[in-house]
Amino acid sequence: MEHANLQIVVAIVLFSTLILWRIFGARRGKGGYVRRIPGLNEIDEAIGRATEMGRPMIFHPGVGEVQNVGTLAALGVLGYVARKAAQMGSRVIVTTAIPVVVPVAEDIVKQAYTQAGRPDLFNAEDIRFLAASGDQLALATANVMQQEGTAAHFFFGMYDYTSLLLTEPGQRTGAIQIAGTDQYFQVPFFIASCDYTVIGEELYAASAYLTREPTMLGSLVGQDYAKMVVLAVILVGALSTTLLGSQNLFVQLIGAYR
Amino acid sequence: MTKRRLIALVTFLAGLYYFLEFVVPPTVPWRTVRGEVAAVSEEALTLRVDGQTQQIPLARHLKIYRERPTGAPEQVEPAQLRPGDRVSAGPTTYLSDWLTSVNNFFIVLGAMAWGMGLISLVLVHSGNIRRRRPEWYGSVMFFLAVGGGVVAGLGYGVQSGWLREANDVVFNYLLRPMGSTVFSLLAFHIATASYRAFRIRSGEAALMMASAFVVMLGQIPIGLWLTHSLPPYMQLPVMAQWVLYIANSAAVRGMWFGMMVGAIAVGLRFWLSLERGAFFDREL
Structure with a gap:
């Protein structure tokens, strides 16, 4: 197992403090402004469209294990999609190749339908572990799209080469497709084959953006403060290296060039 | 409510273990010796510390970490050590032993x-x-x-x-x-997706099309053949390298910084059970 060096410990403590400071600040009413993220705005539109057409929708939480940050963020989005679908009396089918995701997704969807007062609409068969490998899952998901005539597809989480295997068959069904991943190598494929794409850290911000909970919004503001610190370190590091050489005190302090 | 509090408690304790395992040094700091390996035998490790040699008995609770260029330690067995390696050796803090x-x-x-x-x-x-x-x-x-x-x-x-x-x-x-x-x-999926992506419908799509054109031609011999008579900075392979390694790297690194900070935020929210949307219907 890797261990942190001093600089990493300082960075983690500093960033965590900034994020928690803003979270608790937001809980006291000091929220923040979140810029518009079109991909996330369209989730409601996609659910509404599927409901009007009387067709189900598919949510795919990526190919990462349940402890992957991208998968955790995707499960946050699933919670929102399931709640909205339950309120509108629509059906969400979750497909996955990760068995651990099955009970977690089942719990999230079941809770969403129960809270919306429609526990009768929840069907455990709609949380589907379809295959143990990514390419087989992509084929099986494409089959579900055809058989069920799904009208909206959501692909959120960590993705590998299967991104295109999942979204291209979906594109041909004419369903509205919204994707979000933290794997930048897959982003171009999603942009090419989906109607809306949520890029990189926007995936992590999705829960906050969708629920508008003070805790989540505070977390976003805290992230921005942390990014300002990173930006300041880069600027000071570049300037000090340019003016004083690569062995100046600041560079040694942050542990660069080791 | 009890179930939720129990989940929150277990999540916190599990996260705390992994957090401490990551940030707490693997050996007790005040009893750890740092130096350069002089010799290794079956009974003891000899280190050069500030110009003087120091023998450390190879006890069962002793852990040896070799320093990597990044500063992050890597656990090694005495047999893996070579004279000249920079190491730190000391009694274990036991956290990593449970990993x-x-x-x-x-x-x-x-x-x-x-x-x-x-x-x-x-x-x-x-x-x-x-x-x-x-x-x-x-x-x-x-x-x-x-x-x-x-x-x-x-x-x-x-x-x-x-x-x-x-x-x-x-x-x-x-x-x-x-x-x-x-x-x-x-x-086949890449071909159909590329066709849709490269239809020029906006300024961004035109830019994407142009950069893809430069990168694609720059990767194949015909790109160099077409532009070999131009000054070097106008040759397609050079331009393709610039797009890939300068312009693209800047964007990718920007994304990386955002994602890493975002990952810390998501990790904190789950660790402290603040993520209302996913597993809890209301804040604890």
């Missing part, structure tokens, strides 16, 4: 989830057969395939016999080529 056991616990939990996955599949396919849904015969095939797969799996590691042959047929002669076939579909 394998804790990881094994989570592997066991994950293995239980495979049963859940199988139950999910059985539910779906038995429902298909019971209700005679379209293509229900595919679900019959599922049960046959599960049975066949289990029998073929028994041949794993067997040297010869029909079980070994069954294993080869199912895993090497059926599943592997079928996987390759699905993978090869990517080529």
